[in-house]
Amino acid sequence: MKPKKTVIFIDDHPVFRKGLKALVAEGKTYDVLGEAGSAGEGLKLALAVRPDIAVVDLSLPDRSGIELIRDLVHRLPSCRALVVSVHEKTDIIADAFRAGARGYVVKDSAEGSILAALDALAEDEYYMDSAVSAQVVKNILRRQTRNIQLTDGRYESLTAREQEVMSLLAQGRTVREIAEKLSISQKTVENHRSNIYSKLDIHSSIDLVRFAVKLGIVDMDLWK
Amino acid sequence: MKPKKTVIFIDDHPVFRKGLKALVAEGKTYDVLGEAGSAGEGLKLALAVRPDIAVVDLSLPDRSGIELIRDLVHRLPSCRALVVSVHEKTDIIADAFRAGARGYVVKDSAEGSILAALDALAEDEYYMDSAVSAQVVKNILRRQTRNIQLTDGRYESLTAREQEVMSLLAQGRTVREIAEKLSISQKTVENHRSNIYSKLDIHSSIDLVRFAVKLGIVDMDLWK
DNA sequence: ACCGCTGCCGGGAGATTTCCCCAGCAAAAT
């Protein structure tokens, strides 16, 4: 039998801490080593008992939970931080992960997702609420949908082949590479490009990339 | 009482479709209007019965589920697409959302998350599996670290004049416009550009725009 | 002062792009 994972709670609401303790105690898979109501106490507690997981509220009386997490994971690298917060703003979430958190759960989500988050962190995985995920998705799509509204029609007026060529051009491929990849002549690629320019009312490769970025046609994550 | 939401299934595995039907029928909150085993049938079915939600598998025999979704949401804007897939790669997920999907669930996740996804889409919300969210988090973190890596040095090694020229080029200005604006010859602008290419290790105007976007030198929101 | 370095300015030359024109063929639409 595996040893139980150990956990502490850092939250300034005693009632919420009590709820967490009860929730975790039911499962019998985690040992609660202690709890704290402020960042200072929390850090001291963590360094003393060295838990596997620290559940941290972002809004603490003395210091930001973000800073606490940054300190915590730095001075106790074996400890995984799970954020439990009322915030659903994506920039705060991103800050938390950037500071070293491994999981993020909103406070009003189901009990199950908190347990699921603990299990994920115990397995050294990441976890994010589906409620939070929805926000992330919206954020991913926000810029795109807005731009699609602005440019409605024009890109869709391109034929499938033209869209294919445009995508490759926007990715930085040369005419020669595209011709080889598509098994057509360079001249044909150039003709497609001319048609693209004409339909989109643009006049240079720079404009093409700008248009592509605006529409989210190119995946910036794939850029080296 | 609200009218039941209507749903169709597009998946090439008959057994999985049967499971979905059984799962949804239990809840009594959705009407299953039909099912299809290929993209072609699925699109035809959707246009015929006009469901509120289409559950789509990404791997279909005749066409990519991504393309199907793109067509579907374009020709039936009132229909929300929920992807059910075995893939957990973030680029595929991103493609799906980019194509117009509103939800993403991995096939081996709990039954509850599929129902939760349907409920979310019925409320015009987005949904993403927590199993998938973990991948998204990793992707967010990877992007962060990578951006930090590539930002260091290179762009800062450009002289003030070169940064000025690069900014103008990335904004879509022509060499002639830049030469006039800076009161220098076109040839000089071209030489600044060459030096920029050399220092950034890029070799075309397309690469320059990509680099500029990546570093946030250009403000995409100002693009017309 | 002399030298080396760097930033800024230009030219030359070949490759490439951009924009016209042209045409054949197959598939789809009318």
Next chain:
DNA sequence: ATTTTGCTGGGGAAATCTCCCGGCAGCGGT
């Protein structure tokens, strides 16, 4: 059956791009 559309390929010319080269002014250094 006819027209339209899309994909393919090409010619040519002007413009532009990309990379090579050198000149000039400032600026600090052994």
